[in-house]
Amino acid sequence: VANNALELINYLESSYAKKKGLSSKIVRETMYNAVDLIITISKLADNKHKITSILELNKNKSGDIVLKEIFAFKSKGILKNNSIDGEFQLYKYQPRAYKKIKNQNIDSVDDIFESLK
Numbered sequence: 079v080a081n082n083a084l085e086l087i088n089y090l091e092s093s094y095a096k097k098k099g100l101s102s103k104i105v106r107e108t109m110y111n112a113v114d115l116i117i118t119i120s121k122l123a124d125n126k127h128k129i130t131s132i133l134e135l136n137k138n139k140s141g142d143i144v145l146k147e148i149f150a151f152k153s154k155g156i157l158k159n160n161s162i163d164g165e166f167q168l169y170k171y172q173p174r175a176y177k178k179i180k181n182q183n184i185d186s187v188d189d190i191f192e193s194l195k
Contacts (some may be wrong), residue, residue: 082118083116083118083131083133083145084145086116087106087109087116087135087145090105090109091105091106091109106135106143107143109135109143110135110136110137110143113134113135114134114174114175114178115132115133115134115148115173115175116131116132116133116134116135116145117129117131117132117133118130118131118132118133122153122162123156123162124156124160124161124162126161126162128151128162129151130150130151131147131149131150131151132147132148132149132150133145133146133147133148134146134148134173134174134175136173136174146171146173147169147171148168148169148171148173149166149167149168149169150166150167150169151164151165151166151167152164152165152166152167168190170194171194172191172194173191176191
């Protein structure tokens with residue numbers, strides 16, 4: 079259906095808007111309220127599947143719904159055993175979902191996001 083998160087959001091938006099006869103803005107607002115995180119899994123050069131991005135729907139200054147990346151896998155190259163070497167990059171951004179996680183009394187992510195306040 080889609081090659082990345084933005085294509086997926088656009089596909090869902092257009093399909094649902096057409097089927098239900100709703101405006102794209104209403105569909106995006108519904109997705110914004112319903113979807114906490116989007117996790118992208120990709121097949122890498124070593125033929126293994128890996129989580130490559132964790133995103134959330136957010137709003138920009140003008141109120142439009144946009145995708146905001148929280149984590150991204152950055153490849154450093156291929157190791158001698160043909161596996162992909164890399165690490166996750168944390169963007170300087172505290173996601174909306176963090177509040178929901180905290181409200182569930184889950185503290186194991188505090189060390190990741192507390193410093194970004």
